[in-house]
Each structure stands twice: as C-alpha cells, then as structure tokens.
Amino acid sequence: MATLVAPDHLSVVEDAEALRKACQGWGTDEKAIIKVLGHRNASQRKQIRESYEQLFEEDLVKRLESELSGDFEKAVYRWVLEPEDRDAVLANVALRKSETDFKAIIELSCILSPEELLGVKRAYQNRNKHSLEEDVAARTTGDLQKACISYTFTYRYNGEEVNARLASSEADILHEAIKDKAFNNEEVIRILSTRSKAQLNATFNHYRDVNKTSITKDLLGESANDFQKALHTTVRCTNDPLKYYAKLLCDGIKRFGTDEDSVTRVIVTRAEKDLKDIKEVYYKKNSISLDDAVAKETSGDYKAFLLALLGKED
Amino acid sequence: MATLVAPDHLSVVEDAEALRKACQGWGTDEKAIIKVLGHRNASQRKQIRESYEQLFEEDLVKRLESELSGDFEKAVYRWVLEPEDRDAVLANVALRKSETDFKAIIELSCILSPEELLGVKRAYQNRNKHSLEEDVAARTTGDLQKACISYTFTYRYNGEEVNARLASSEADILHEAIKDKAFNNEEVIRILSTRSKAQLNATFNHYRDVNKTSITKDLLGESANDFQKALHTTVRCTNDPLKYYAKLLCDGIKRFGTDEDSVTRVIVTRAEKDLKDIKEVYYKKNSISLDDAVAKETSGDYKAFLLALLGKED
Incomplete structure (x- = not known):
C-alpha cells in the first residue's frame, strides 16, 4: 500500500496558483510547496503541471529547480516528474x-x-x-x-505460469556455478536475465529447498566482488522487493550526509505504490519506525517533504 | 514499395464464404484460396478471419492448416496470420x-x-x-x-540523430577488433547490439571512408565461422536490408528443394512492404526477374501463391 495522502477532489488551478505564489517575490515559501505537492498523486501532479504551464506560460519543473536547492530540490524535482x-x-x-x-x-x-x-x-x-x-x-x-x-x-514475460522442471534444473545450474565460484558463468547470467519473475522465484525456492540455504546467502561470500554484489542485488530485487527497499533505506539512513540519493529514490518512487509495506518491513528489522529514523537523520524542508510523502500528518 | 495487389473495396463476408466453399466437400479448391488470400492486405485478412469465425464458428487458420499441405500450406499459414x-x-x-x-x-x-x-x-x-x-x-x-x-x-533508439564523433571512434574500435581477428570482442557486440540504425550506418560509412574497404568485406574472411557470419548478417541487415533480402532469395532459390523456408519468409514478410524494391535489386544482381526465377524453380499451388504475392497478374 501507498503512504501518500492525496485528496480525492481538488482544484488544479488553485494548486497551480498556490505554487506560483510560493515561488514569487523575495524568498520561496517551501512550506506551501510541500503542502501542495507532498499530497498529490501522479495524475494530479501532471494536471497541476499542465495547468501551471497554461496559466503562467512557464514550466513548473524548471521554476522549482531554480527556486529550490540541495537535497530538497532533488527530491521535489524527482517527485514532480511523471513516474x-x-x-x-x-x-x-x-x-x-x-x-x-x-x-x-x-x-x-x-x-x-x-x-x-x-x-x-x-x-x-x-x-x-x-x-x-x-x-x-x-x-x-x-x-x-x-x-x-x-x-x-530483456522484455521479460510477465505471466504467472511456472515450469517446475525448468526451475529444478536451473536451480541446479545456479548451485553448481556458485559452488565452483563461477559467478560469471554464462548460464547464470542467462537465467537471471531472461526468465520471468515467477519462474525465477520458483527457481530460488527450489534452490533453498534442495540446498537448505538461500541463494542470496550463497551468493554473498566474505570477499564478494562488484559482480557478485550485482547478482545478489538481482536476486533480492526479484525475490523480495519490499525487503530489498527496507535494507536500502536502512543503509542509506546510516550513511546520511553521504547518501541521500538512495533514501530519496526509495521514498519518491514507492510513496504511491508500496511504501507502507516497506515501512512495516523496516520497522520489524530495525525496531524504529522509518518516519522516526528519517526525522532523526534529516532536517529542514527536505525532512518535512520526505515525512509528507511517508504519510505523516502535519 | 509493395508487390501485393489488393482491391480497395471488398466484401469480407463474400471472401469468407468463398474460402469456406473452397475448403468444403471432396478435395480443396487451392486456386480459389489463392484468388482470395493472395490479393488481400493484412487488415483485410484480419477482417476475413474474424468474419469467417463469426459466420462458421471455426478458426480459418486451423482449417487452412488441415486442408493444405507442404510448402503451400506453410506459406499460406504464415501469410494469413497477423504480421x-x-x-x-x-x-x-x-x-x-x-x-x-x-x-x-x-x-x-x-x-x-x-x-x-x-x-x-x-x-x-x-x-x-x-x-x-x-x-x-x-x-x-x-x-x-x-x-x-x-x-x-535491445529496444534501440529509432531517431535519425547521429553523433559523428562517436561514429568515428566506434569505427576505429571495430576496425581494430577486426584487424586483430578479435570478432568476439565485447566492444564489437556492444556497438552492434545497442546503437541505433542511423548511428550504426554512420559508423559503417566512416569505416569505409577511412579504411577504403567496407566492414562487410572485412568481416567475412575465407574461414569465417558462425559467429563472424552472424556479425556479417547483422551489418548487412542494418546497412542495406533490400540487398540482404535479394541475396537471401538468390541463395534460397539456388538451394530450392532444400531451402524453401527463406524464400517463403522473404516473400511473405515483405510483399506488403518493399518486395518491389527487393525485386529491382534482385534483377540488377541476377539479370533474371525474381518472378521468373521463382516460376522456374517452384511448381503447383506453391508457385501460384508466391507469384500472386509477387504481384504477377494471373
């Protein structure tokens, strides 16, 4: 589920006017920008951009880029674009x-x-x-x-059909390659890059059932190189995106001051999709809510904007 | 230009009925099938299939498959499907x-x-x-x-924009790799598989201008392996599809009796597109018209059907 709180009905003209007002005169009214854009879904934002362009003959995205700065600007810029x-x-x-x-x-x-x-x-x-x-x-x-x-x-197949025999044989291929540390084996790349998500998850399940250990654990030895890490990311993104995102947020928050990018990326891209579910996974893993962690490690308008997208009521 | 001769106006119901009649009773009236399907474009064939299904509660494609046989059946089957x-x-x-x-x-x-x-x-x-x-x-x-x-x-870029500097540097990369017989060089594959057609053609032109020989000639030495042949095919398909198809037809016709597949494939897939242009290239190269060459080497309904698609009036 999404975290974004957006009204069912609104006037895009009023929104466009409020944004225009926030950008005019001395200084910028960041709070007013957050109040509007932090609570509008993709289709509403699109309409607001169009309305703004019609009313003021100006590109809202460009205006916001020039008015704002730093991490806040980056986050707003990413948010206001079409997904x-x-x-x-x-x-x-x-x-x-x-x-x-x-x-x-x-x-x-x-x-x-x-x-x-x-x-x-x-x-x-x-x-x-x-x-x-x-x-x-x-x-x-x-x-x-x-x-x-x-x-x-790859333009992967998106259906739910799974070939169990194939899952079994390809789980064996993956296991053999990983056992021999032949991570760059062409077969490994072929399997991971072409099979559908449903098929890959069946393969990973078979791998775990037969080998009593998950492929993610096996992939990440002590001296994992960039390539192994890439394979590991692939398996995790395919297998459990929520867990993957929660971990990415956790790592990003720990490194705040150096890595706002991934935190912004997850919050902005998932707020309208499954950020609520990601928050739950995050809480289970870290015993602190994502809202609190973000609030603790960020500040100013950037903080206020992320919290708005996280669904925290003002 | 296309070779297919299709009427501007027709009754799909009449066509469906004619096809039904041709398929009923003892034996099949292949000539009637050719008379209809050999002169209908993709959108008309689609409508005929739909009309046939509605009128007779039967799949036209399946019916034709069961009525016809051999190369004629294969050609009709490929033709009647949506492109x-x-x-x-x-x-x-x-x-x-x-x-x-x-x-x-x-x-x-x-x-x-x-x-x-x-x-x-x-x-x-x-x-x-x-x-x-x-x-x-x-x-x-x-x-x-x-x-x-x-x-x-790859989902290639389809625009006409060309980066001349890139064309020059990638022509050099290709030339170095080919000179060293490093055909399987990752850079070669990267360039050929990701760049847009327009960009690749600029690169091939630059290659020819600088090296005074075309990349196709350089790619195909005396002992070319399957991989070199694949690269060669790639360059030719990108660079001059008409010439590529004309050569494929020429090779296929020489091997008739063993390779009807490629002749059928070219005629069926290009009849509504550029088969007229392919015919011109074929004639220039072989001093015999494609119609005559096909007529000479094929027979029966298969011959009649190919000639219909080639635009030869009965």
Whole structure:
C-alpha cells in the first residue's frame, strides 16, 4: 500500500496558483510547496503541471529547480516528474556517477514490470536521443557489463505460469556455478536475465529447498566482488522487493550526509505504490519506525517533504 | 514499395464464404484460396478471419492448416496470420531447427523497427507463455549467444540523430577488433547490439571512408565461422536490408528443394512492404526477374501463391 495522502477532489488551478505564489517575490515559501505537492498523486501532479504551464506560460519543473536547492530540490524535482520520466532521470543519474550505481539500474530492470521498464526506456530515449541500453553498455565493463546489459535489455514475460522442471534444473545450474565460484558463468547470467519473475522465484525456492540455504546467502561470500554484489542485488530485487527497499533505506539512513540519493529514490518512487509495506518491513528489522529514523537523520524542508510523502500528518 | 495487389473495396463476408466453399466437400479448391488470400492486405485478412469465425464458428487458420499441405500450406499459414504473430512463428521455427537459424533472428532484431520488434516479442509471449529472449538465450551458446541475445534484447533508439564523433571512434574500435581477428570482442557486440540504425550506418560509412574497404568485406574472411557470419548478417541487415533480402532469395532459390523456408519468409514478410524494391535489386544482381526465377524453380499451388504475392497478374 501507498503512504501518500492525496485528496480525492481538488482544484488544479488553485494548486497551480498556490505554487506560483510560493515561488514569487523575495524568498520561496517551501512550506506551501510541500503542502501542495507532498499530497498529490501522479495524475494530479501532471494536471497541476499542465495547468501551471497554461496559466503562467512557464514550466513548473524548471521554476522549482531554480527556486529550490540541495537535497530538497532533488527530491521535489524527482517527485514532480511523471513516474516513467523520473525513473529515466534516476537511471541517468546512476550512470553518470563516477562509479556507476548499478544497484539503481538493476532495481529498474528487476522490480518494474516489463511494461513499466519499457515506459522508462521510452522516456530515456525521449530525453537523451539515444537508448538506455547504449549508456548502460558504454559505462560498465566486463562481467558486470554482461550482466547489467542483459538485465536491462530483456522484455521479460510477465505471466504467472511456472515450469517446475525448468526451475529444478536451473536451480541446479545456479548451485553448481556458485559452488565452483563461477559467478560469471554464462548460464547464470542467462537465467537471471531472461526468465520471468515467477519462474525465477520458483527457481530460488527450489534452490533453498534442495540446498537448505538461500541463494542470496550463497551468493554473498566474505570477499564478494562488484559482480557478485550485482547478482545478489538481482536476486533480492526479484525475490523480495519490499525487503530489498527496507535494507536500502536502512543503509542509506546510516550513511546520511553521504547518501541521500538512495533514501530519496526509495521514498519518491514507492510513496504511491508500496511504501507502507516497506515501512512495516523496516520497522520489524530495525525496531524504529522509518518516519522516526528519517526525522532523526534529516532536517529542514527536505525532512518535512520526505515525512509528507511517508504519510505523516502535519 | 509493395508487390501485393489488393482491391480497395471488398466484401469480407463474400471472401469468407468463398474460402469456406473452397475448403468444403471432396478435395480443396487451392486456386480459389489463392484468388482470395493472395490479393488481400493484412487488415483485410484480419477482417476475413474474424468474419469467417463469426459466420462458421471455426478458426480459418486451423482449417487452412488441415486442408493444405507442404510448402503451400506453410506459406499460406504464415501469410494469413497477423504480421507480428507471423514473425513470432518464424522466430519459433528458426529456434526449433536442429541448427538454430540465427539469420532469421538477426533479421527480426536488425530490420524491424523497435516498435515492430516489440510487437513480435509480445506475440511470442502470447503464444508461448515465455519470452523470445529466453528461447534465444537457451538455444544458442558461446559468442553467438552473447551476440544473438544482445541483438534481440535491445529496444534501440529509432531517431535519425547521429553523433559523428562517436561514429568515428566506434569505427576505429571495430576496425581494430577486426584487424586483430578479435570478432568476439565485447566492444564489437556492444556497438552492434545497442546503437541505433542511423548511428550504426554512420559508423559503417566512416569505416569505409577511412579504411577504403567496407566492414562487410572485412568481416567475412575465407574461414569465417558462425559467429563472424552472424556479425556479417547483422551489418548487412542494418546497412542495406533490400540487398540482404535479394541475396537471401538468390541463395534460397539456388538451394530450392532444400531451402524453401527463406524464400517463403522473404516473400511473405515483405510483399506488403518493399518486395518491389527487393525485386529491382534482385534483377540488377541476377539479370533474371525474381518472378521468373521463382516460376522456374517452384511448381503447383506453391508457385501460384508466391507469384500472386509477387504481384504477377494471373
């Protein structure tokens, strides 16, 4: 379930006017911006952007970019875009980092539905005039490239049908490769990058049943390299996205001051989807609510905005 | 331009009735089937299938499959399906051969537009309840797998924008790899499988201008292996599909008796698109018209049907 609290009925013209007012004159009224945008769903935000453009002949996204700054600006910018366009921006941000943030790329390709991923690819092409695949391929190398490329490229089957015999034989292939530390085995990449989510989860279950240990544990030895970590991320994103996101938030909050990016990414991308469920997993694991953890480690408008998206009433 | 001659106006009910009549009683009236289906475009065929189903509570495709046989049946079956569904069938046929027909797979991924390829992937999933990528990956191995997988997986950018600097640097990368006979170089696969058609053609042009020889010539040495042949096919499909198809027809016609598949495939898939242009290229190269070559080497209903699709008036 979502955490976002948005009204059923509203006047997009009033919203656009409130945002315009918040951006005018000396200083910016960040609270007013949060009051509006922190409580509007994707379709409402789209209508507000359109209404703003019509009324004031100005691009709301650009105006907000120039009015705001720091982590708050980044969060608002990501939030105000259409989901597919935002994911295209996030992919671009991940690829432009000095060390490519392959986690963000794997998330997209393993958590989004095939149709959602396709939408992101279209938005990426629209923005950059070349494909997401080109950039992923050009900015990663070796085994990691092979894996990242394959994951992003596939238009996976989205059905629920599972081939049990195949799950069994491919669980064996994965186990053999992991036992021999042949992580970059072509078969491993083939299986993880082409099979449907339902099929992969059947394979992982079979792996655990037969070997009495989960594939995630087996994948992450003590001296795991970047490639193993990428495989590990893939399995976790496919197997249990809620747990994956909760862990990402936990790691991100611990590293606050250095890694606001992943915390912003999870909250902004999941607030309208399953952030409530992620919060539950987070609480079970950390014995502190995500709201409290975020409140403790952040400040100012950034804090207020994240808490609004987390569904915390003012 | 297309070769197919289809009337602007027709009664799909009359067509459905004519087909029903041709299939009833002792024997089948193949000529009547050719007279109708050999002169209807994709949207008309779709309407005829629907009308047939409504009128006779029977699937026209299945009925034709059971009435006809041999190469004629195969050609009619491929023709009567919707284009994307037909390409999904062709991909399946290519993958099920004892030696995978990688040419047919590369054709799909390098000649179809990104949206057309996506449609084929959807049709493939619809038919098989798993993805095209899974089957391509499972049925090829080694370098060829790497290449085939990458080609099929990419949702390429379809725009006309070209980065000239990139074309120059990637032409150099290709030339270095080919000079060193490092055909399976990851960079070669990356470039060919991710760049847009427009970008690749700029790269191939740059290659030719700098090296005074075309990349296709350089790719195909005397002892070319399957992988080199696959790269060669990729470049040709990207660079000049008309020439590629003309050559495929020429090779197929020479091998008639053993390889009707590729001749049927080209004629059926291109009759509504650019078969007229392919015929021109064929004539220039062989000094015999494609119609005459097909008429000379085929016979019976199969011959009559191919000639109808080739636009030869009865």
